[in-house]
Amino acid sequence: MTGSPSRPPVGWLRRFALLGALWVPAGLLAIGAGWGLMAHYQHTPLPGVVTARTIEISSGEGFAAIAHELEVQGVLGRRWPFMLLAVLEGKTRRIRAGEYRLMPGLTPQKLLDQLVNGDIRLHRLTLVEGWTFRQVRQAIQGHPELEQTIDDWRGESVMARLDRPGHSPEGQFFPDTYLFARGTPDWIVLEQAHRRLRKELASVWRTRDADLPLESPEALLTLASLIEKETAVSSERPQIAGVFIRRLRLGMPLQTDPTVIFALGADFDGNLTRAHLRQDHPYNTYRISGLPPGPIALVGRAALEAAAHPAPGRAVFFVSRGDGTHVFSETLEEHNRAVNCYQRRLCRGDAP
Incomplete structure (x- = not known):
């Protein structure tokens, strides 16, 4: 004669239910505490940025290596909370390379946003009204943050590269302040100044x-x-x-x-x-x-x-x-x- 299935003692069932009832609130409390700690961390100024400083993120560098370098440089106290923040926001693969200027009061959240948005530090080159082409060349060649790529600065060579062969380079660049990232090729700035000159000239010519x-x-x-x-x-x-x-x-x-x-x-x-x-x-x-x-x-x-x-x-x-x-x-x-x-x-x- 087959016996009826065995059942756990009623006392055990009650104890298990009671334990579960205690674990769920405890887990929720732990999760809530964790979120609270993360929220506090997100918006607390970084101790390693008490004065303005510059960092550089290399192209192709993984997020773990970036976080480690920021820790080594003293920007982050510890890298793990910053890494967790980036994981929770899904931003570990969205960091952009470049040179960044970090200002006092910077929080982990603002740092992460800055790295994701590519808010890189921009350098300046000012071309002045009345300058000759020689002075333009000297300003570009003397700028330490531009990559020097132009091998032939002869006027005819430069103007041929700008698709205006036969023209003198004098007066062919618009005087203004140009912003660029560190390592930008010199030719990019020169070409930008020439395009700006042609645009301004065309605009004025139409209304003469x-x-x-x-x-x-x-x-x-x-x-x-x-x-x-x-x-x-x-x-x-x-x-x-x-x-x-x-x-x-x-x-x-x-x-x-x-x-x-x-x-x-x-x-x-x-x-x-x-x-x-x-x-x-x-x-x-x-x-x-x-x-x-x-x-x-x-x-x-x-x-x-x-x-x-x-x-x-x-x-x-x-x-x-x-x-x-x-x-x-x-x-x-x-x-x-x-x-x-x-x-x-x-x-x-x-x-x-």
Whole structure:
């Protein structure tokens, strides 16, 4: 005769149920405590970032190695909580390589977000209005955070690489501050500055005054470079543009000293003489009619706008006061008086 199935004693069942009833809340409490500790860790400033510092994440480096290096460098107190945070958020495979600037008060959560978002440190290179191509080259070659990749800096080689063969590199880059990551190839910045120049020039050319005696955007760029070198006073740029435009219309030589200085190049010692003004050179506007063959310097937006929208008036002469401003004259007689006053220091009571 088969007996009935054996059953656990009622006492054991009760004890098991009681134990389970205790374990579930204890587990929930443990989980809650763990989340609380993690939340506290996430938003507590890292002890190793009390002052600004820089770290670098190499391309192809695994997350465990990254966390270990951050621990070794003292950024993290211990790497395990940071690794757990990244695992819980599913971000271990989303870290981006680059150079990072860590600022005081940085928390583990903000550090993780910074590494995932690729908020890398950017370096600066400033190209200045009025610079020549030689100065552009020196600035790029002298920047320690750019990777030097350009082997041939000859103007014809650079312009051929920019798909503008036969053009001079002078004035072909827009003056501005360019941001880039450490290790960016030098060519990237140079190409960016050239593209920006072409964009700015095209924009200004489309809105130029309709009656300008300028046949192309390149002519406007050349004129703007003369304006850029003649004055740093923004209010005078349209006036100087007006003088040059009227001279072009009248067939008068532009007679602007910066073109002579540009023609002299490295031979210019700071003293411009009458002999220099008489030298034959394609850029010497005392010897040629019209505009020189191309720009002589980097041109900012304000000079481009002045060339495109010259101020109205009748002046065809101007001379420097020696303080950065100029005296504008309609007649040669007025101009000679201004020259005697401000250039030859012969001012009397009738000073312009």
